[in-house]
Amino acid sequence: MATKTPKLSDPASWSPETQLVHGGVLRSQFSETSEAIFLTQGFVYANAEEAEARFKNESPGYQYSRFANPTVTMFEERMKLLEGAEEARATATGMAAVTAAILSYLKTGDHIVAARAMFGSCRYIVETLCPRFGIEMSLIDGTDIANWRAAVRPNTRMFFFETPANPLLDLVDIAAVSKLGKEVGALVAVDNVFATPLLQKPLEHGADIVIYSATKHIDGQGRCLGGVVLCSTKFVTDHLQDWVRQTGPSLSPFNAWVMLKGLETLPVRVRAQSETAAKVADHLAGKKGIKQVLYPFRADHPQAALARRQMKGGGQMVSFEVEGGKEGAFRFQNSLSIVKISNNLGDAKSLVTHPATTTHYRIGPAARAELGISDGFLRLSVGLEDAADLLADLDAGLAAVERG
Numbered sequence: 001m002a003t004k005t006p007k008l009s010d011p012a013s014w015s016p017e018t019q020l021v022h023g024g025v026l027r028s029q030f031s032e033t034s035e036a037i038f039l040t041q042g043f044v045y046a047n048a049e050e051a052e053a054r055f056k057n058e059s060p061g062y063q064y065s066r067f068a069n070p071t072v073t074m075f076e077e078r079m080k081l082l083e084g085a086e087e088a089r090a091t092a093t094g095m096a097a098v099t100a101a102i103l104s105y106l107k108t109g110d111h112i113v114a115a116r117a118m119f120g121s122c123r124y125i126v127e128t129l130c131p132r133f134g135i136e137m138s139l140i141d142g143t144d145i146a147n148w149r150a151a152v153r154p155n156t157r158m159f160f161f162e163t164p165a166n167p168l169l170d171l172v173d174i175a176a177v178s179k180l181g182k183e184v185g186a187l188v189a190v191d192n193v194f195a196t197p198l199l200q201k202p203l204e205h206g207a208d209i210v211i212y213s214a215t216k217h218i219d220g221q222g223r224c225l226g227g228v229v230l231c232s233t234k235f236v237t238d239h240l241q242d243w244v245r246q247t248g249p250s251l252s253p254f255n256a257w258v259m260l261k262g263l264e265t266l267p268v269r270v271r272a273q274s275e276t277a278a279k280v281a282d283h284l285a286g287k288k289g290i291k292q293v294l295y296p297f298r299a300d301h302p303q304a305a306l307a308r309r310q311m312k313g314g315g316q317m318v319s320f321e322v323e324g325g326k327e328g329a330f331r332f333q334n335s336l337s338i339v340k341i342s343n344n345l346g347d348a349k350s351l352v353t354h355p356a357t358t359t360h361y362r363i364g365p366a367a368r369a370e371l372g373i374s375d376g377f378l379r380l381s382v383g384l385e386d387a388a389d390l391l392a393d394l395d396a397g398l399a400a401v402e403r404g
């Protein structure tokens, strides 16, 4: 038999594109090409002694799919490789991942600081749920490192933020906040959904925990919910492992399989969608009917330099404000033929959201004003359609804004 090149036999040495196709594969005795779906709740033991050894952790192997499952393991292993993390734990949704990362670690008397520009449900966890369990919280404008420093208390144990954040694509300096976290003894958890694991690697900038809603770009085709937490072995052993095993936010093996297949095409999709998003942002900027365009890799983004420093690309999300407030935004949305109105993102289909009346309706006008979400703001998740078709569709939306 020919000997294989040693370097290439180590998946950690592969490029992301290769890791996402071959990483973490566990082949069964049938040597299937595509990853198998182990749609089973449990596992059987050859004899009573084996069952005993498995439960005493003296023999490796699976016991029950709330704890672990081979298809879910493949997804976790592939994510670990891509992120360069020691450990990964998959969850049923992105929110289950956020909740697990925060509540498996913090306890009564601790303090969490979070950037207030974030996904609505994440804000609920920090602002409403944490205080119910005696966990103090501070919501700050995360774009300025001075605000993080000013919010630190003796009991601060965690920093949490999204970057780019939903829906206005403002950024947090991951390296600066991570440095402060080390200084004051707070773990830094980053919700990295908008950037995707390909365009931004928070662990390389010093963060401790990275969280994804796999529902978004990892699936990428609008099918299944899922989430994942990436972190150190120590965090899993000391905190996350028991939370996931005992409270049961486990990912379904079927959904893990969908995510595995999604990961295979993630680089191709993210590249194509980011290219189109950059074109969309440039096309919209300065057009009649547009007040403002926000895209991290445009020179007029307020944090363009930081974006270039910590991201490899601008991503596939574009935010923009149209003239005419809510009426203008509604006319825009209602005139689109290709782009669909939805609160989701990261899909193959382009999706437009009006945050003020949907995702950010519940936080109320004062909190929206604080975040800079005016009634004319729209958030666009750019899909895989032809760029020229999309630009023509958006022009039709702008024409409707102008018609008034």
Ligand SMILES: *Cc1c(COP(=O)(O)O)cnc(C)c1O
Pocket (backbone or CB within 6 Å): 093, 094, 095, 096, 098, 119, 121, 122, 162, 166, 191, 193, 194, 213, 214, 215, 216, 225, 226, 227
């Ligand atoms: C969608 C999303 C979540 C929640 O994920 P689910 O899979 O819907 O639970 C959390 N954070 C961000 C930034 C998201 O976009």
